[in-house]
Amino acid sequence: MRIGNASGFYGDRFDAVREMLTGGGLDVLTGDYLAELTMLILGRDRMKDPRLGYAKTFLRQLEEGLGLAHERGVRIVANAGGLNPAGLADAVRELARRVGVPVRVAHVEGDDLSARFPDALAANAYLGGGGIAECLRAGADVVVTGRVTDAALVTGPAQWHFGWRPGDPGQDDALAGAVIAGHLLECGTQTTGGNYAFFAGLSQGHDLRRPGFPVAELYADGSSVITKHPGTGGVVDTGTVTAQLLYETGGARYAGPDVTARLDSVRLTQEGPDRVRVSGVRGEAPPPTLKTGLVRLGGWRNEVVFVLTGLDVEAKAELVRAQVEDAFDRAKSRPQQIRWELARTDQPDAGTEETASALLRLVVRDPDAAAVGRVVSGAAIELALGSYPGFHVTAPPGKGAPYGVFDAAYADAGSVEHTAVLPDGQRLAVSAPHRTQELAPVPEPELPAPLPPGPVRRAPLGLVAGARSGDKGGDANVGVWVATDAAWRWLAHELTVPRLHELLPETADLTIERHVLPNLRALNFVVRGLLGEGVASQARFDPQAKGLGEWLRARHVEIPESLL
Numbered sequence: 001m002r003i004g005n006a007s008g009f010y011g012d013r014f015d016a017v018r019e020m021l022t023g024g025g026l027d028v029l030t031g032d033y034l035a036e037l038t039m040l041i042l043g044r045d046r047m048k049d050p051r052l053g054y055a056k057t058f059l060r061q062l063e064e065g066l067g068l069a070h071e072r073g074v075r076i077v078a079n080a081g082g083l084n085p086a087g088l089a090d091a092v093r094e095l096a097r098r099v100g101v102p103v104r105v106a107h108v109e110g111d112d113l114s115a116r117f118p119d120a121l122a123a124n125a126y127l128g129g130g131g132i133a134e135c136l137r138a139g140a141d142v143v144v145t146g147r148v149t150d151a152a153l154v155t156g157p158a159q160w161h162f163g164w165r166p167g168d169p170g171q172d173d174a175l176a177g178a179v180i181a182g183h184l185l186e187c188g189t190q191t192t193g194g195n196y197a198f199f200a201g202l203s204q205g206h207d208l209r210r211p212g213f214p215v216a217e218l219y220a221d222g223s224s225v226i227t228k229h230p231g232t233g234g235v236v237d238t239g240t241v242t243a244q245l246l247y248e249t250g251g252a253r254y255a256g257p258d259v260t261a262r263l264d265s266v267r268l269t270q271e272g273p274d275r276v277r278v279s280g281v282r283g284e285a286p287p288p289t290l291k292t293g294l295v296r297l298g299g300w301r302n303e304v305v306f307v308l309t310g311l312d313v314e315a316k317a318e319l320v321r322a323q324v325e326d327a328f329d330r331a332k333s334r335p336q337q338i339r340w341e342l343a344r345t346d347q348p349d350a351g352t353e354e355t356a357s358a359l360l361r362l363v364v365r366d367p368d369a370a371a372v373g374r375v376v377s378g379a380a381i382e383l384a385l386g387s388y389p390g391f392h393v394t395a396p397p398g399k400g401a402p403y404g405v406f407d408a409a410y411a412d413a414g415s416v417e418h419t420a421v422l423p424d425g426q427r428l429a430v431s432a433p434h435r436t437q438e439l440a441p442v443p444e445p446e447l448p449a450p451l452p453p454g455p456v457r458r459a460p461l462g463l464v465a466g467a468r469s470g471d472k473g474g475d476a477n478v479g480v481w482v483a484t485d486a487a488w489r490w491l492a493h494e495l496t497v498p499r500l501h502e503l504l505p506e507t508a509d510l511t512i513e514r515h516v517l518p519n520l521r522a523l524n525f526v527v528r529g530l531l532g533e534g535v536a537s538q539a540r541f542d543p544q545a546k547g548l549g550e551w552l553r554a555r556h557v558e559i560p561e562s563l564l
Helices: 016-022 036-048 056-072 085-099 130-137 152-162 172-186 238-246 313-331 374-381 485-494 497-503 548-554
Strands: 002-005 028-031 075-078 105-109 122-125 142-145 214-218 224-228 260-262 267-272 275-279 282-284 289-309 337-343 357-366 401-412 419-421 427-429 456-460 466-472 475-481 512-517 522-527 556-560
Touching: 002 152, 002 172, 016 028, 016 056, 028 056, 028 152, 036 122, 036 289, 036 401, 056 075, 056 085, 056 142, 075 130, 075 152, 085 105, 085 142, 105 130, 130 142, 130 152, 130 419, 142 152, 152 172, 152 214, 172 214, 172 224, 172 238, 172 260, 172 275, 172 282, 238 267, 238 275, 238 466, 238 475, 238 522, 289 313, 289 374, 313 337, 313 357, 313 374, 357 374, 466 548, 475 548, 485 556, 497 512
Parallel strands: 002 028, 028 075, 075 142, 105 142
Antiparallel strands: 002 214, 105 419, 122 289, 214 224, 224 275, 260 282, 267 275, 289 357, 289 401, 337 357, 419 427, 456 556, 466 475, 475 522, 512 522
16 A cells, blocks of 8 residues: 655645645555644634634645545545544535535544543544544545544554454554554655755755655555655655654654554665665554543743843843843732743854844743733833843734643543544444553663774764654653664763763753664653643743754764764
8 A cells, every 4th residue: 555645734835735646656645734732723723613623724735635636546534633523524525515526525533532621622532543444444535533643544544455453363563564654654754854864965965955745655564665756855765764763752662542563673674765664563452541632721921032232141131131020020910930041142253233142032921811911011122221232122022822731641442432434424433452451661672782992082973873853742752863883882872861961951850761772773762841831831942842852963972983
């Protein structure tokens, strides 16, 4: 089965649906539109209009895509239903009537657990691919879902195409292979050279301006080849695939509602230009519970960025901070949370005013909108003629905006009414897996022998190692990998948890877990609590930890000269 992806997030490249349908052969085209922040956005949409709550962009993409898919016999599967999959399914049917394309539309629901969490703006269980499979078996041309796992967009079509059933004897490994293929497709062009640590080297032989979206050639044994349509930009090699494989994962057991895939069993082989074979994936029974994402309105926030130019930057920052704090005291309306951060972006003897300037960022939060509105903007702007020399801000402060808080709960899989609503309207209950197992940590494998002593040079870690980082609620993950066995012998011993604490001082007081993946020559670190209450709360300069891996690669360490 050839399965492609045309969206990695709500807002991804609009033309990708047309590009994927016209650029090469496919059996199924998927689209991943949901993330933790997206659920907050859709929740606020639904508060304004109960008919909304889905990714509206998907409908606009289908205005052309429905006809193209119908002509080519391609099924479309997307989680764009968000908080209202039934509403999106109706909208797709109406669109199909309007454009004159005879398609059968189905949807998957049951993920909405808001009745169990009445204080949440949205509460959605991560469902598996079983409902998608049932919709496809019933002849659906388009299947839209609410919150399913990202990998379910592939495991569902795989179950339909190959006749798999979760829990069938001997199917764990094959289904786990589909989970890995789904994880490699879910973020779109991150597998084909996008956001890639070694992009500078790739750009010498490949056009990275517009990477093509990925395609998985999936086989009945669960193995796959990751590729892209001919003639598209970017590149698929073991490095780009490793980077995505490590993205937003934790330990060796990658748990999902269909199956638990063992990341430490994955083997990658460069089979040819833009073709990477994924094999050896082992699967285990899924856990008995489903992760449930909870999004709540956490309160109100506001921010002001002061520009500090030229000399005496530290003194200027100290003065304006004291003035703003004094204004809060005088107003007797101090926001509950106040955070200052000085970014020394200034350069000495700079050739432009912008490069001579540093940025002082003030962020305030409070449950009450009034506490972050006029009192904050007034405290900042009223200083315009009476503060540090060169006073100005990057933009006038507004009245504040609501922010969200993400949390995770767990629900017994058997208590969630996973339902496939078929093209004829029939509602089909999808059974929970009858065989489950609690997750247990995987013992750290034996490390390779360290490199023999030799001359070293102090240099950026990124000269040897790639990295990719991301968010999981309030936690961040950083996957680090190397390309050679010699570099692996060094990295496995060099980059320990204490060493990571040293290299990333922001993590000094946080718990870090290290997971070793020898087949990938990779280490995966989970940093607990770095992102506070999740991306929607915007508690950190980089709220999704997207640049955390690049910060790590820029840190200097003692590297054996034989590796440089």
